[in-house]
Amino acid sequence: MxxxxxxxxxxxxxxxxxxxxxxxxxxxxxxxxxxxxxxxxxxxxxxxxxxxxxxxxxxxxxxxxxxxxxxxxxxxxxxxxxxxxxxxxxxxxxxxxxxxxxxxxxxxxxxxxxxxxxxxxxxxxxxFTEPKYRDGIIYTYDVAGPSFRGLPEYLKSIKYTLPTKLTDGPFQAAHNTQLPFFAWLDQNPPYLEKFNSYMSAYRAGKPSWVDPGFYPISERLVDGFDAGSSGDGVILVDVGGGLGHDLRELKEKHPSLPGKLILQDRPEVISTVSENGFQAVAHDFFTSQPVKDARAYYLHSVLHDWGDDDCVKILEQIKPAMKPGYSRLLINEIIVPDRNPTWPVTSMDQLVFVLGAIGERTEKHWENILERAGFKIARIYNYEMGSESLIEAELSEVN
Missing domain, CATH: 1.10.10.10 (Winged helix-like DNA-binding domain superfamily/Winged helix DNA-binding domain)
Known part of the structure; x- marks a missing residue:
């Protein structure tokens, strides 16, 4: 309108x-x-x-x-x-x-x-003198920029079909590679470092799920937390959490939070992490989740980098580790409104499109993925005009 x-x-x-x-x-x-x-x-x-x-x-x-x-x-x-x-x-x-x-x-x-x-x-x-913002300028111009600048010619070359493969999309055409985006980053350490640095800045100043009034951490995570459970008192596992920005923010804003915090990511990322109130462990999220019976398993902007089938595989690795009736799955992602999405939402949809031939998802789309993986949505938390939402899901079948 x-x-x-x-x-x-x-x-x-x-x-x-x-x-x-x-x-x-x-x-x-x-x-x-x-x-x-x-x-x-x-x-x-x-x-x-x-x-x-x-x-x-x-x-x-x-x-x-x-x-x-x-x-x-x-x-x-x-x-x-x-x-x-x-x-x-x-x-x-x-x-x-x-x-x-x-x-x-x-x-x-x-x-x-x-x-x-x-x-x-x-x-x-x-x-722009701060490393996280300075690195953001370098990353967006050098890495994402060529993918956008070459997009029209690339789409013309494939007769305007929709690219859907992680290894064959606008990013590969722009950078003359057959590697998926994250594999390319691993092969180019300076840009991997700048990408990880920028991820700490991307959400800076924006409301976070750990802020008061967003997600009720006390009621949904702390209340009922079993410090002596077989999960060895783990309150949250940050799956694919990069350098641990979210865990640091969680600990900073909730200093009395009980239990252990665990960060998981690829070895190339974990090797650069400076631990601060959490344990950093290398883990491939396409393999079985090693931490059992944690209170919550959290994924932030992880699944939007993968197609539907891969998202289901990632979630299926977490499912057996969850304790029925106790563990929660928290997915911090963009949910595209059915009408009138804001430009931060549509621009992120375009970014994951050119980098990974992926797209951001609607609520119905998320419901479908979770259902396929054996989960159901308990509730979705967000705030007015916000880009990201927090999906709280639980096992579909609780014995």
């Missing part, structure tokens, strides 16, 4: 008031309405200019700024700012090149101008 600029402005006022009151979903609604306002007033020619070269140039110049450490230099200059000439000297790049790069980054609100050819840092550019 389209809206007039006047209608969107009225909605922005209401969303702004909700944001001031720190209501859940208000920030996301402001973003949504902001993009809607731009779309309602920009000319078609401006839309093409924005998509065709303004945004690609912004991405390319952010990648360049990361390489030349321009964001660090801007941050170090403080409120005084720094000239393009001094930036060129310090970075070893051409002065005119730096000036034109910073002009565009200022025009697109990444940095700010404080005078003629003089620039100062912003909240955003300072964030």
């Amino acid at each position: 389209t809206s007039t600029p006047e209608a969107i402005l009225a909605q922005l006022q209401a969303a702004g008031a909700a944001y001031s009151e720190k209501k859940p979903g208000a920030r996301e609604q402001l973003l949504n309405l902001g993009y809607a306002l731009v779309s309602s007033v920009e000319l078609p020619s401006e839309a093409i200019q924005r998509m065709g070269w303004a945004e690609p140039a912004k991405a390319a110049h952010c990648r360049l700024a990361v390489e030349l450490k321009l964001f660090e230099l801007l941050k170090g200059s403080g409120e005084q700012g720094i000239t393009a000439k001094d930036l060129a000297v310090k970075s070893g790049a051409d002065e005119v090149l730096i000036a034109r790069t910073l002009k565009h980054l200022a025009a697109t609100n990444v940095v700010a101008e404080s005078g003629t050819d003089k620039y100062i840092a912003t909240r955003l550019s300072n964030a």
Whole structure:
């Protein structure tokens, strides 16, 4: 449904008031309405200019700024700012090149101008000096970027059929490989490191399932927890949990949480993990789950990297480890609404499409996968305008 600029402005006022009151979903609604306002007033020619070269140039110049450490230099200059000439000297790049790069980054609100050819840092550019965000720029530009840029030609080459194979999709065409995305990452350690680093930033600042009011951890996990069970007192197993970002957040926000926390991922990932309040163990989730009778088995953005049949296989490895009537399966994923999904949802659908020939799923789709694996949904937890939901499932048959 389209809206007039006047209608969107009225909605922005209401969303702004909700944001001031720190209501859940208000920030996301402001973003949504902001993009809607731009779309309602920009000319078609401006839309093409924005998509065709303004945004690609912004991405390319952010990648360049990361390489030349321009964001660090801007941050170090403080409120005084720094000239393009001094930036060129310090970075070893051409002065005119730096000036034109910073002009565009200022025009697109990444940095700010404080005078003629003089620039100062912003909240955003300072964030880009942090490793997790800096690595995100490198990963998205170098790894995901070529897959998007080559997508039209790739789809044309396969006569616009739908790619469904992990080893034969847009990513393989762009990077000239037959390896699946994660196997390619393992073969390219620098990008594996940047991917894992960025995963800690992807959800930063967004509501999490461990926040108050999202998932009732005390009622659903702590109450009834058996510290002396045959599961050796394990309250949660994070399956395919990367570097343990979720477990650290869980422990930080629930410091009195009882029981053990276990992180599982591939050996290449686990070897780089610095444990902090949990045990890190190498595990292939296509093999039997070794931790028995844990209170919860948790998968965050794991299944959206795999096709339906593989998702069923992954879940079937967990099923025998679960204690009927006690263990819970927690799946933290995007659920695509039947109508009016937001751009973070559709853009993630496009990302997993180009990287793995996969797609995000609707609630009905998730129900089908879980049913095939021997589970049923107990409840789905989310928040207004949020991208991710938490699916709580249990064994279909409890003896």
